[in-house]
Amino acid sequence: MAEQPPLPDDVTPEQFFEHLLPMGFAAQAHEGANVPSEFTMAWTLTGDGGGQWFAEIRDRQMSVRKGAGDAVLTFTLSADDWRDAVLARNGASPTVLLPQQRPGRPDNTPRVKMLKGTVAQELAREGMEPFRLEMTFNGSATPRAVVKVKLADFVAMQEGRLNGQEAFMTGRLRIEGDMAFMMQVAALTA
Numbered sequence: 001m002a003e004q005p006p007l008p009d010d011v012t013p014e015q016f017f018e019h020l021l022p023m024g025f026a027a028q029a030h031e032g033a034n035v036p037s038e039f040t041m042a043w044t045l046t047g048d049g050g051g052q053w054f055a056e057i058r059d060r061q062m063s064v065r066k067g068a069g070d071a072v073l074t075f076t077l078s079a080d081d082w083r084d085a086v087l088a089r090n091g092a093s094p095t096v097l098l099p100q101q102r103p104g105r106p107d108n109t110p111r112v113k114m115l116k117g118t119v120a121q122e123l124a125r126e127g128m129e130p131f132r133l134e135m136t137f138n139g140s141a142t143p144r145a146v147v148k149v150k151l152a153d154f155v156a157m158q159e160g161r162l163n164g165q166e167a168f169m170t171g172r173l174r175i176e177g178d179m180a181f182m183m184q185v186a187a188l189t190a
Contacts, residue, residue: 006087006088007020007086007087009087011083011086011087012049013045013049013050013051013053013079013082014051014066016086017043017053017055017064017066018053018064018065018066021055021062021064022055022062022063022064025057025061025062026061026062029060029061034106034107035057035060035107036057036060036107036109037057037058037059037060037109038057038058038059038109039056039057039072039073039109039112039113040054040055040056040057040069040070040071040072040073041054041055041057041071041072041073041074041075042054042055042068042069042071042073042074042075043055043074043075043076043077043082044068044074044075044076044077045077045078045079045082046076046077046078046079047078047079047080048079049079049083050078050079051066052066052067052068053065053066053067054066054067054068054069054071055071056069070139071139072109072112072113072137072138073112073135073136073137074135074136074139075097075133075134075135076133076134076136077097077131077132077133077134078132081131081132081133082097084131085097085131090125090128090131091125091126091128091131091151091152091155092131092151092155093155093158093159095155095158095159096123096131096133096151096154096155096158097133108188108189111184111187111188112137112188113138115137115138115181115184115185116137116138116140116142116143117136117137117140117141117142117143117144117145117178117181117185118134118135118136118137118140118141118142118143118144118145119134119135119144119145119146119147119181119182119185120132120133120134120144120145120146120147121133121134121135121146121147121149121154122146122147122148122149123149123150123151123154124148124149124150124151125150125151130151131151135185137185142178143177143178143180143181144177144178144181145175145176145177145178145179145181145182145185146175146176146177147173147174147175147182148173148174148175148176149167149172149173149174150172153167153172153173157173164186164189
């Protein structure tokens with residue numbers, strides 16, 4: 001994939017979700033990435049500057065609008081944590097919100113569409129409040145699992161530099177709540 005230029009510090013959620021995200025998706029599809037053909041996602045940003053956005057992918061094309069919608073996958077996080085992720089600052093990375101496509105990884109959207117539950121991620125940062133992100137599958141609050149890990153380790157897992165099973169076995173990654181549900185979620189990126 002082509003390296004994307006850094007975003008300006010004053011990027012707004014509207015600019016990101018309504019323009020940049022669909023353009024990035026179109027570029028990935030054009031480059032032959034394994035993108036879903038039919039899927040829905042939503043983002044809720046809490047706090048100052050927040051709001052809701054709904055994305056629909058049809059025929060490998062993404063459209064995003066401001067507002068809520070019934071989504072297969074909903075992300076909830078603070079506007080401040082969102083900004084840290086999209087600007088790759090305070091230890092965060094865009095991969096926290098948008099996992100990178102890796103060669104050989106299949107399109108698991110049919111499996112995602114069948115999941116129900118919520119994963120809350122508490123990603124520890126040195127000298128700061130944790131980065132918190134919830135992923136809700138098909139609008140279901142339960143079953144629920146909480147993932148606790150250092151933000152740097154989570155980013156490394158998303159980028160394929162750290163094996164999640166190894167992080168779990170060595171205590172770098174802790175999971176509370178419904179372990180069977182969490183294993184289903186983890187299998188999506190294996």
